[in-house]
Amino acid sequence: MGSEPDADLALERATQRRLDGEPLQYIVGHWPFRSLDLEVDARVLIPRPETEELVDLALEELAHSDVRTPLIVDLGCGSGAIGLALAKELGERGVLARIVAVDESEDALDVARRNARRWGLSTVSFVRSQWYDELDTSLEGRVDLIVSNPPYVSVDELAQAQVELSFEPAGALVAADRDGVAGFDDLATIIDGAPRWLRPGGSLVLEHGSEQAPAVVGRLSAVGFHDVDDRRDVAGLARLARGRWG
Numbered sequence: 001m002g003s004e005p006d007a008d009l010a011l012e013r014a015t016q017r018r019l020d021g022e023p024l025q026y027i028v029g030h031w032p033f034r035s036l037d038l039e040v041d042a043r044v045l046i047p048r049p050e051t052e053e054l055v056d057l058a059l060e061e062l063a064h065s066d067v068r069t070p071l072i073v074d075l076g077c078g079s080g081a082i083g084l085a086l087a088k089e090l091g092e093r094g095v096l097a098r099i100v101a102v103d104e105s106e107d108a109l110d111v112a113r114r115n116a117r118r119w120g121l122s123t124v125s126f127v128r129s130q131w132y133d134e135l136d137t138s139l140e141g142r143v144d145l146i147v148s149n150p151p152y153v154s155v156d157e158l159a160q161a162q163v164e165l166s167f168e169p170a171g172a173l174v175a176a177d178r179d180g181v182a183g184f185d186d187l188a189t190i191i192d193g194a195p196r197w198l199r200p201g202g203s204l205v206l207e208h209g210s211e212q213a214p215a216v217v218g219r220l221s222a223v224g225f226h227d228v229d230d231r232r233d234v235a236g237l238a239r240l241a242r243g244r245w246g
């Protein structure tokens with residue numbers, strides 16, 4: 001059993017970490033995301049409330065296409081937030097989803113695997129990959145839903161951001177500019193690559209920055225997606241995009 005001086009010291013250390021600007025989520029080591037409680041540490045992005053709304057959009061897309069055993073790819077899974085929430089919530093509705101969670105970071109995959117084990121979500125598999133590069137080619141043209149909250153903050157924006165962001169992995173936040181649009185590179189790569197993997201009628205849903213809305217909608221349409229839509233988040237900003245394929 002810990003003694004009171006130990007507890008006092010732990011509290012003092014935690015308080016100092018917070019005063020230094022470290023996000024509370026890393027200090028306590030876990031954080032709620034929809035109906036999950038996820039382990040989080042400095043190897044992964046802290047799951048955000050707007051990403052909970054992205055999961056709503058993903059669930060709506062699956063309901064729209066009424067698939068019984070959906071095949072889902074979560075690109076840039078981080079802590080596993082999106083893919084694991086989908087696995088759990090679909091499972092509770094009697095829908096057995098197969099989910100492939102992708103990240104380039106082995107550290108992030110380690111955290112995501114731990115979260116999957118913790119919640120007993122065994123239909124989620126994990127692949128280390130640069131976006132689509134290492135996906136099994138047997139998935140080509142078969143995926144019902146691609147969902148992603150990729151990095152979309154530009155280097156300039158990060159330099160001006162709150163100190164808390166500097167504690168999160170830069171690889172989870174920062175994307176290069178593309179076509180004159182700040183932080184658009186990863187979003188563009190994901191949009192351009194999606195048609196190869198989606199089945200006809202499959203959907204791509206993306207979180208993005210509000211300034212990127214015209215570029216995201218424009219690129220989805222230019223690539224050939226239909227029913228393109230960009231939903232406003234809880235703050236009233238268009239940040240949750242959708243396109244349907246084929």
Ligand SMILES: C[S@@+](CC[C@H](N)C(=O)[O-])C[C@H]1O[C@@H](n2cnc3c(N)ncnc32)[C@H](O)[C@@H]1O
Pocket residue numbers: 044045046047048051075076077078079080081082102103104105108129130131149150151152171172173186
């Ligand atoms: C904004 S975080 C999202 C994490 C999690 N999906 C969430 O919503 O909380 C982006 C994730 O994409 C991963 N990532 C960045 N570049 C990548 C790439 N080229 N290929 C695969 N994953 C990448 C990062 O490691 C990070 O985990």
